[in-house]
Amino acid sequence: MRALAEFIMKGRFQAVAVAGLGIGTLFFAWIGAAAAALVMLRKGLAEGAYVVFWALLPAIAVAYIGNDVGPLTMLLGTAVTAHLLRQSGTWSTAIAAAVAMGLVTALMLLHFGSAYLQEIVDLLKPMMDQLTQQSQGQLPAMQRGDVAAAIGGSTMLWSVLAVMLARWWQAMLYNPGGFQEEMWSLRLPSSISLVLVAVMLLLRYSGEDYRFWGVICLLPFVISGLALIHGVIGKRQMGRFWLVGFYVALLLLSPLWALLVIVAILDSWIDFRKRMSPPTGS
Structure with missing residues (x-):
């Protein structure tokens, strides 16, 4: 992990490469978002926004071609969370920002992405019907709002985790022991x-x-x-x-x-x- 963090901080090309490739491959999207967050935390808004901009291209491609908005919403949530952590220096403010991004994501999907949410509901319906039968009707039927909540919650959680990874990298390179102290004091x-x-x-x-x-x-x-x-x-x-x-x-x-x-x-x-x-x- 240290070698990867050092590679990201070598320059713009390296940071964009890690962020873009990570976001473009769903399994490593979290790593890609963390790469952008590391630049944001260490070098500020201008450099961080540059990396985020280029990472947005594969994120939009995944959303359009792969029909998965997860990497896109996580990247945006991570960028906002990292920026506010750098500006405020407090995890509580950063986490509150991540919550706001999660709620905004859910709200935007519910009001402007109802067709997308319905596709997910239809895809999961057979599994949910089986679970409802097993629970003897105690499990409520899935609705579009439930899917929006799941995506919003995922955006919030993965944004925070990506920034935590970036902060750990930053501490490893420039402030040994700093990340542990921050986590022990988080409140x-x-x-x-x-x-x-x-x-x-x-x-x-x-x-x-x-x-x-x-x-x-x-x-x-x-x-x-x-x-x-x-x-x-x-x-x-x-x-x-x-x-x-x-x-x-x-x-x-x-x-x-x-x-x-x-x-x-x-x-x-x-x-x-x-x-x-x-x-x-x-």
Whole structure:
């Protein structure tokens, strides 16, 4: 990964090549978006926008020929998220921007891409009908708004992950240890948490088309909650065993996800890491 990051930072041609080829091959689209984000984070808006512009060409081609808007929306979301992270220096602002991009993506698709969404609904209908039968009718029928929510949530999540990869690359090259410190300290302030919860509640009661859109606003709390766990375990020097155990429990015990979100919301007001006593012997 270090060699790839160094190659990207050698010049415009190298950055455009990695970003364009990555975006054009669906499996590596995340890598391509991260390449553009790395340039944006290190060199600023002008250089970053240059790479994003050329990476947009294969992204548009994939959307038009391959009928997949994912790489396009992820690239745009990543660019906005990376720019705001560079400008503000805070992950909370960047994540809030990613949420906004996810919601805008879903809204644009719902109102201007209904035919595209319907194609996906029709494609998934046989599988969803089978799942509905297995759940004895408890699983609701898929609608266009649900697909829009899934694409919007994917845009938000992959944009943040791409910027995280870019930030890790940046720290690896220019600021060793900086990425870990940022992740250990990542926390949503109470103002952003309040807005996210309010938007979730608003979407919940805005009609059937928006019934799952609140998930887009829920994802930042999952990210913040995971950062809290990493920060507590790391700062208290508890070792990787506890971290592995936590993720195993998270996979096996689904209620832990809800608890993680609740703890992240509480952390917005309480700031557990600030109140945490230093590890023994430090």
